[in-house]
Amino acid sequence: MNTRENILARLRGSLGRNAENGAHGRAIINEYLAAHTKGPQPKISGDLLARFCEESKKLSSSVDEVTSLRDVPQAVARYLAEHKLPTQAVCWPEFASLDWRGAQLDVASRTVDGRDPVGITGCHSAIAETGTLILCSSPLTPAALSLLPETHIVIVPAGCIVGVMEDAWQRVRTEVSTGKAGWPRAINFISGPSRTGDIEQTIVLGAHGPYRVHIVIVRE
Secondary structure (H helix, E strand, C coil): CCHHHHHHHHHHHHHCCCCCCHHHHHHHHHHHHHHCCCCCCCCCCCCHHHHHHHHHHHCCCEEEEECCHHHHHHHHHHHHHHCCCCCEEEECHHHCCCCCHHHCCEEECCCCCCCCCEEEECCCEEECCCCEEEEECECCECCHHHHCCCEEEEEEEHHHEECCHHHHHHHHHHHHCCCCCCCCCCEEEECCCCEECCCCCCCEECCCCCCEEEEEEECC
16 A cells, blocks of 8 residues: 555545445535535636637747647647757657657657656646646656656647636546546646746746746647
8 A cells, every 4th residue: 555545545534434435425525516606707708719828828838729639740840940949858648649750859658857858748628717727647647747848838629628717627527537547646737837936026937847838729
């Protein structure tokens, strides 16, 4: 038993949870969430994709759009060439089969380390209200690829863009938590490049993570 499971086991014990009553407890929680009154939410009208792009740019993210997933490698190559960035990158396993070599990029699906200059990931949801990306960690969607490289490139299907944060959480509850793996170890909200204003109230990018966040939206 690892440390995480040990902690969770102790919590279940203190709550009186076990294999017999666990399902009943989850049902009570789901009923509460379904019946819970929603708080005030902003009115997000119009094109969610356009709103997401606008808000992302306000956060210092750059945005590109392509028609289909097969167009992503060329879009990534254009971005890296424009900014004179390295053409070596690591990506989530689901993107390993894209034609990176055809775009003259050296992209591998493996464990990332501090020397990798570019990380390429997908996302679970994208919030139009704030331009925020939501990433759920798992063995196939490691969080390190979005945190360690200086440049983070995010592939965003247009269909995963939602209006507000509450909509994103609902997607997580219905699509991720009910899956075989259950709740992820971490759910990361990414709103543009890492930044801090601690020193003389001057904004500095790349303080605790990537200097750059580039979003490639896939319309198909």
